[in-house]
Amino acid sequence: MGAASSVSQARIAAFDEMRAEDGIRAAYAEIDRWLRATPRERLDAKRREAELLFRRIGITFAVYGEGGDPERLIPFDIIPRIIARSEWERMALGLSQRVRALNAFLADVYGKQEILRAGRIPAALVLENEGYRAEMVGIAPPGGVFTHVAGIDMVRTGPDEFYVLEDNCRTPSGVSYMLENREAMLRLFPNLCAQHRVAPVGRYPEELLETLKAVAPARAGAEPCVVLLTPGPYNSAYYEHCFLADEMGIEVVEGADLCVDDDVVYMRTTAGPRRVDVIYRRIDDEFLDPKAFRPDSLVGVPGLMAAYRAGNVALANAPGAGIADDKAVYPYVPEMVRFYLGEEPLLANVPTYLCDRDEDRRYVLANLDKLVVKLAKGSGGYGMMIGPHATRDVREEFRARILARPGDYIAQPTLALSTCPTVVEQGIAPRHVDLRPFVLSGREIRIVPGGLTRVAIREGSLVVNSSQGGGTKDTWILEDEGPGEAGFRSQSQSSQSQSQSAAG
Amino acid sequence: MLSRTADNLFWLARYTERAGNVARGLGVASRMAAVSARLGAEVDEWRSLLTASGEDASFYRKYEAPTADSVVHWLIFDPDNASGILPCIEAARRNARAVRTALTVDMWEALNDTWNHLRALPPEAMEGEKLADFLGWVRERVTLFNGAAHDTMLRNEAWRFVHLGTMLERADNTARLLDVKHHLLTAEAEGAVDYVQWQAVLRSVSALRSYQWIYRDRLNPRRIAELMILRPELPRSLMACLAEVAETLDAIALGQGGRRGECHRLAGTLQAQLRYGRIDAIMEEGLHAFLTIMIERVAALGGEIDAFYIRH
Numbered sequence: 001m002g003a004a005s006s007v008s009q010a011r012i013a014a015f016d017e018m019r020a021e022d023g024i025r026a027a028y029a030e031i032d033r034w035l036r037a038t039p040r041e042r043l044d045a046k047r048r049e050a051e052l053l054f055r056r057i058g059i060t061f062a063v064y065g066e067g068g069d070p071e072r073l074i075p076f077d078i079i080p081r082i083i084a085r086s087e088w089e090r091m092a093l094g095l096s097q098r099v100r101a102l103n104a105f106l107a108d109v110y111g112k113q114e115i116l117r118a119g120r121i122p123a124a125l126v127l128e129n130e131g132y133r134a135e136m137v138g139i140a141p142p143g144g145v146f147t148h149v150a151g152i153d154m155v156r157t158g159p160d161e162f163y164v165l166e167d168n169c170r171t172p173s174g175v176s177y178m179l180e181n182r183e184a185m186l187r188l189f190p191n192l193c194a195q196h197r198v199a200p201v202g203r204y205p206e207e208l209l210e211t212l213k214a215v216a217p218a219r220a221g222a223e224p225c226v227v228l229l230t231p232g233p234y235n236s237a238y239y240e241h242c243f244l245a246d247e248m249g250i251e252v253v254e255g256a257d258l259c260v261d262d263d264v265v266y267m268r269t270t271a272g273p274r275r276v277d278v279i280y281r282r283i284d285d286e287f288l289d290p291k292a293f294r295p296d297s298l299v300g301v302p303g304l305m306a307a308y309r310a311g312n313v314a315l316a317n318a319p320g321a322g323i324a325d326d327k328a329v330y331p332y333v334p335e336m337v338r339f340y341l342g343e344e345p346l347l348a349n350v351p352t353y354l355c356d357r358d359e360d361r362r363y364v365l366a367n368l369d370k371l372v373v374k375l376a377k378g379s380g381g382y383g384m385m386i387g388p389h390a391t392r393d394v395r396e397e398f399r400a401r402i403l404a405r406p407g408d409y410i411a412q413p414t415l416a417l418s419t420c421p422t423v424v425e426q427g428i429a430p431r432h433v434d435l436r437p438f439v440l441s442g443r444e445i446r447i448v449p450g451g452l453t454r455v456a457i458r459e460g461s462l463v464v465n466s467s468q469g470g471g472t473k474d475t476w477i478l479e480d481e482g483p484g485e486a487g488f489r490s491q492s493q494s495s496q497s498q499s500q501s502a503a504g
Numbered sequence: 505m506l507s508r509t510a511d512n513l514f515w516l517a518r519y520t521e522r523a524g525n526v527a528r529g530l531g532v533a534s535r536m537a538a539v540s541a542r543l544g545a546e547v548d549e550w551r552s553l554l555t556a557s558g559e560d561a562s563f564y565r566k567y568e569a570p571t572a573d574s575v576v577h578w579l580i581f582d583p584d585n586a587s588g589i590l591p592c593i594e595a596a597r598r599n600a601r602a603v604r605t606a607l608t609v610d611m612w613e614a615l616n617d618t619w620n621h622l623r624a625l626p627p628e629a630m631e632g633e634k635l636a637d638f639l640g641w642v643r644e645r646v647t648l649f650n651g652a653a654h655d656t657m658l659r660n661e662a663w664r665f666v667h668l669g670t671m672l673e674r675a676d677n678t679a680r681l682l683d684v685k686h687h688l689l690t691a692e693a694e695g696a697v698d699y700v701q702w703q704a705v706l707r708s709v710s711a712l713r714s715y716q717w718i719y720r721d722r723l724n725p726r727r728i729a730e731l732m733i734l735r736p737e738l739p740r741s742l743m744a745c746l747a748e749v750a751e752t753l754d755a756i757a758l759g760q761g762g763r764r765g766e767c768h769r770l771a772g773t774l775q776a777q778l779r780y781g782r783i784d785a786i787m788e789e790g791l792h793a794f795l796t797i798m799i800e801r802v803a804a805l806g807g808e809i810d811a812f813y814i815r816h
Binding site for chain 1: 620
């Protein structure tokens with residue numbers, strides 16, 4: 001999973017999503033009652049049951065080359081995170097707006113480059129960025145959509161303060177956890193679920209399939225052949241690839257299952273070659289096609305880019321979409337919203353200092369103990385420094401690194417991420433969370449209410465990435481503000497059984 | 505269906521079936537070893553079991569002689585034996601994991617639970633006095649998997665490749681088991697040891713009771729061979745397994761508008777040969793010669809299926 005999260009000083013009071021100063025917030029009323037009524041042993045038993053469930057279904061993420069069990073579980077916290085409907089609706093509007101702007105930006109930088117000519121974003125920042133793919137110049141994918149599946153990482157710092165921490169426009173993962181976490185909650189706590197009117201998330205795969213079909217080449221007709229391209233079982237998100245394909249009823253293919261003949265993509269089937277129209281690819285750009293990108297890629301499909309350029313196949317997300325989620329481009333996203341949509345951004349950015357700019361760099365170097373410093377190209381929470389938590393030595397090391405390669409670093413103020421009640425060793429305690437909603441863009445924008453909540457299990461930690469020991473929670477968008485009646489009544493019907501002969 | 509998926513399904517089923525067959529064979533051999541020791545006979549159960557497994561050459565590269573300990577170790581844990589129980593379950597699960605989407609939840613859980621349990625099991629729990637229980641458990645797990653496949657899979661191509669794998673592996677296993685005992689089934693000896701051996705042969709395909717149901721008579725080598733080669737009623741007979749293979753290949757061809765290849769011809773020939781074969785003719789020709797050809801043809805059929813559907 002991509003995002004590196006921001007950080008706060010453990011001592012700074014973070015916004016507690018359940019407890020206000022004057023009591024429990026309305027959306028959490030039922031959760032609070034449940035937590036108080038449930039003895040610790042029962043929560044522990046349920047936690048173990050959840051782990052067994054995940055292990056049994058095989059919901060693991062693969063970590064190879066680090067020793068230990070290569071198939072690990074992401075810790076699942078059984079206390080759901082609640083977001084009120086009104087809060088969600090505002091966020092969803094903002095997400096939709098932001099993703100429309102990101103797609104417009106991508107179409108523009110690979111097309112007329114108006115935003116660069118208007119001087120609203122420095123041309124060099126885009127054109128000399130390694131996320132920019134010159135191969136994409138002049139290609140106009142159907143509907144002008146480049147990032148069909150975007151994961152926008154949101155953090156909260158107050159009752160009305162939501163920030164976008166980062167955009168993920170390439171191949172964001174984690175949506176399977178959003179779906180499986182809900183399944184797990186329904187199995188573990190049917191009553192608790194029934195006491196809330198939780199917006200369902202189960203239709204995500206359908207929405208994704210509709211989105212993918214909508215961007216098929218015109219030639220494909222009403223029933224385009226859609227496949228999911230995976231790097232294979234050794235990829236950390238392999239479970240998710242299979243899960244999504246299964247839910248959509250499409251094939252999971254590896255590079256070797258596809259071949260390109262005369263700029264047309266085929267998959268090898270038991271009945272011979274079959275033409276492929278849309279590829280939901282979960283392989284990074286560089287590995288997609290050894291003829292176009294890295295020649296040493298073993299997981300790609302030779303000739304795929306030529307077929308794409310010829311308009312014979314759709315790729316979701318489009319190659320080169322990464323330029324929109326570059327951390328150095330991120331500060332300009334509000335500007336994109338204004339430039340392309342003529343609207344004011346609904347979602348706020350975290351103030352970001354680009355170390356490449358002299359003024360920003362001076363500020364960053366003078367405030368290393370207060371800021372979070374991140375690699376502009378990094379992900380997964382690697383290569384970052386949380387100033388308030390860092391030792392003097394580490395800060396000095398980062399100072400030297402920033403001076404040596406300023407373009408590689410950005411910095412942001414340390415945010416006090418909001419907290420949610422979480423089951424930990426000592427009992428139930430607040431832990432910092434973020435949220436990754438998934439935004440689908442085809443002919444229209446679709447957002448399933450909710451997303452993946454990631455939680456930093458370690459006390460005071462602000463790093464929620466699964467690669468850094470973060471866990472997940474089910475995220476409940478409540479249909480109304482309070483608990484209500486839900487219809488989970490079972491129908492009673494006696495079943496037939498073999499007739500017994502009378503004794504005697 | 506994706507060729508790779510078909511390949512994974514086919515081998516998933518073959519490896520699972522193989523694990524069950526090895527467990528069945530080991531169970532019978534350890535029982536035999538105990539019985540023949542009591543009878544004071546010089547029967548080398550472990551050697552013949554090893555030969556039947558088809559992996560004896562690599563065994564002798566590692567071990568000096570087929571003793572109870574070495575064969576049990578080799579057929580259960582040894583990572584160098586791809587046909588051992590643990591490596592088979594590993595391989596089956598690896599194949600399953602690669603095609604999660606083509607499996608039903610019940611199949612996946614049957615296999616994944618087996619794998620999770622196995623990898624947590626200490627070696628002591630599979631040896632000595634625990635051996636019989638362990639082997640029984642493996643057979644149960646394989647039966648569960650087969651039942652899950654049979655009960656929950658859509659009858660589409662995915663099911664057909666799974667079934668093909670199970671049946672081809674089963675045919676191969678029956679032919680091999682019978683072949684290593686062929687010398688006992690030709691001589692008309694009637695000693696106590698032979699009788700026990702015949703029982704063991706039948707037990708190794710779970711057919712001792714079936715024999716009684718069909719023939720209602722004392723064990724007799726000719727009938728044992730007939731039952732295991734030609735009788736369609738016995739689900740592990742060569743006839744039964746290869747008829748399933750031929751029918752399944754036909755069903756795949758029908759689903760693809762009649763597309764056929766060498767694998768269909770070969771399967772049809774094998775099926776006809778068994779269907780119209782007579783046990784007297786087979787015994788006259790020589791059981792060993794007949795079974796050797798069968799084993800080769802079943803292997804060739806596997807190769808042709810691969811060539812036609814997978815690596816085209």
